[in-house]
Amino acid sequence: MNLSIKIFIALVLAVIVGLIAGEPALPFINWWIAPIGTIFINLIKMMIVPVVLCSLVVGMTSLGDTTKLGRIGIKTILLYLVTTAIAIIIGFSVAGLAHPGLGLQMTSDAVVKVKEAPSIMQVFVAMVPANPVASMAKADILPVIVFALFIGVGILKVGGERADILIKFFDACAEVSYKIIGIVMSFAPIGVFALLLPVVAKNGPSVLLPLISVIACVAVGCLIHAVAVYSTLAKVWGGHTPAQFFRGMSEAMLIAFTTCSSAAALPVNMKNSQEKLGVSRDVSSFVLPLGATINMDGTALYMGVCSLFIANVFGIDLTYGQMAMIVLTGTLASIGTAGVPGAGLIMLAMVLQSVNLPMEGLALVAGIDRVLDMFRTCLNITGDGAVAIVMDQEEKRYAKKQAA
Template sequence: MIVMNLSIKIFIALILSVVVGLIAGEPALPFINWWIAPIGTIFINLIKMMIVPVVFFSLVVGMTSLGDTKKLGRIGLKTIVLYLFTTAIAIVIGFGIAGLIHPGVGLQIASDAAVKVKEAPSIMQVFVAMVPANPIEAMAKAQILPVIIFSLFVGVGILQVGGERAELLVKFFDAAAEVSYKIIGIVMSFAPYGVFALLLPVVAKNGPKVLLPLMSVIACVAVGCAIHAVAVYSTLAKLWGGHTPMQFFRGMSEQMLIAFTTCSSAASLPVNMKNCQEKLGVSREVSSFVLPLGATINMDGTALYMGVCTLFIANVFGVDLTMGQMMMVILTGTLASIGTAGVPGAGLIMLAMVLQAVGLPIEGLALVAGIDRVLDMFRTCLNITGDGAVTIVMDQEEKKHAAA
């Protein structure tokens, strides 16, 4: 009897959804939307159900495991710097790929084809929103960044209390985190069915159109994400963690497929935390801090997508970007990644900010919005892969510091 691992099952489900969707086509949409699509919604809800518990319990455990607020500050600063550095590299790779393929050359767009995008928050609004006035409300709304801040305060409070009373809380949160991981394992056993049900209606509705239009843009983002994952992330995992590229991507395969399907860094977070510890050997204290932070501020895939789409829109409107404008895209995109939530569609908010910063027509969003769902799959997959790679680096750095 052949036993397939979960990653293979998820990949088979993804392929089957494309094949069945193309064969069934739009006439089958009513049946698919009524009977099959809700299964995908249930799967997403099951994952979302565990996001806040995993972030809250794991971060508190990670904080108390560190045992030192100075250690927390050291890890936090290094993590943020490394995340922003890889984000800047991602934008440069996006520019490079788009510069070679020249997406958008020869295309035209109607000037009135605008798309509505929610206004991006200012940097001060982001800082204010980070601190929850009501942490229970933040948890209910799954606002990850405020939950992270509250978790850090709880962890620091436990460290400050110390003694037997603190030990009781540490044991509680540790047990709660373990229970959360077990529930994630149960949820993930349903992943192949959830993936099939999520993608089938998309393919059936759009048919070949889901891939054919603006293929050059899709190709740029896909190739750029692959280059960044191999050249940057697997290199980090090799140099710091001693993982070969095959070992690294095998350990990341499940969460990469979940991210590719759900287009949500937050939805992939519980699986990422579980597998980084079990398959890549990262300590719980480091992964419990670095991964939730990465799901919030690490947007390398989105940054790469911005580099490609900015050049694409500039080509469509016949605008030659100067070196200064390209540097502005890199700076704006890197900083904007901090304030963009890890949810589907957040990339359009960042792209709108970048277009405004360099003076490109905002109408260009209409073209990108048409294929944004496809692009979102690639960029979210890259985002969570970067979270795993940076976690490996930080884990090894802490082990070296402890040995020194």
């Protein structure tokens, strides 16, 4: 049986068992089953830094020159920003049709503490590691990416035999990392079941029903964005049918859905993009780690839905100007909050503040944030894969033009 099908069966079983068991079984689940999920997450996280570091160095050295890196980098960031803006607009459209929260009187005394978003200069400063080993220990991906790029540039500048030794070393490390990921992924169905069961048992239908309209809008919006935008990009640039694209992305999507972590899905996404979608290693080694940190299409879509939901609950009519401000703020904030824990709520807080919506609205969605996070993280990494296909084909076309 295909691994993706096994993972999906485990996901469905976790939902069924979680709903039947409910909250009374939560102590048993948290004590005996949840730790298995934690072990699985730790196994994946164990490989994030080795994969990012080794793959980026190999990718950088295989690019052959720094001008190619700059060309790919600028195109990648621009495409990520464009798809993020489209995601917010789709979120608005779905919420505008469904009107989540309209006529709903919800009160919440809960106070949600949201960390202040860093300034753009703080983000730039944090990108350059004072201690690369410390950044690797904390799994801060952006500083690791910068460090790996510098190693790659250094190897290219050295050249000759000494450079070849290092290239072979990092290439071997990358291959070993992929093999380990393959071993870890064979336990994915068990890990997914153990991760999802506590979430379903804890939240259950009673907690989710009052906010089911928000969950449905985010889920439908993510589905529309994945099919209309991502599979179209994969078809037009890569020649992949939607079925081929989603089949190639399925394992990474399911891991992202259950773990709510783009970083956790990154090693699987890199392996599958190369093996199942035909993306070259040099492109995937750069585009996917970058996307795991700054590409937040799912979070952007969630902001569009949640801002309209909060406006409806508090009886506020959003103007087109306010909606345009949300699109702009959300798109720029997707990079500004890169790699920050709780980035979804930080971005939502920034958006609410930019259009003067009540900050108390955060408390309404905070309770179901874990459920919403599953959909938005899944969409985030799907976007990474689609953009990797586009960039790979763009580079192949550029190479053909240069050869001609």
